[in-house]
Amino acid sequence: MLKEVARDESSGHRRYDPATVERVEALACLRSSGMTVGGMRRYLDLLAEGDAAAAEQRDLFAAQADKLATDIAQLQLRLTYLRRKADLWDARVRGDTDAEKQGVDDVARVMDQCTLKDSTR
Template identity: 45%
Template structure:
């Protein structure tokens, strides 16, 4: 059986070592075996696989509680497929909302840059066009920051 050090798992999963320790502490990983002589963690292949799954979930912004649910459902296999789907759909909706919010912020920033560019060039027509575009964006911006 292959075992991995915490450094190996960190490198392969992309999770920092403190995060791996934390995930073990909160029950998302492990329990992780220890070397009898040194007491250092020795991760099994399954632990590495779990760490890689958790790294993906973390990168998607999935919180600890949903990670815990995902891991528990993963262990249940096909019997939990519907719950896994629902968890992913809920998270996808949250990400879609974040994208919509960021799109409004991006529109505002680009339009504001156009306004300042027009002022820099002393182009009154472009400045007025940028002001009008900002007026159209402001209600969406205000909604996004509530």
């Protein structure tokens, strides 16, 4: 996805020009957002088309933003599950049976949400 990178003649180290550095940073950001290699290639192809591909660029980024939002929601649910489980075990450690019963109920509610999300896929 990078064009040929120049090398220093004496050391052989790669020398990145500012445009290449910018491209690497953009691709790294896209990759960390969960975009596939195919999606990144599509982005670069559309970028080469300039303003004529603006609507397709918008759609590509909007779709990736939607996917990332879904991923974040799933991670938030998993985080809630882990915290409720920790609360449940903390109650057990303290010998607080009322809090433990509440913890069991809280975990069950989170599990129900996980099951609902899994069944809508």
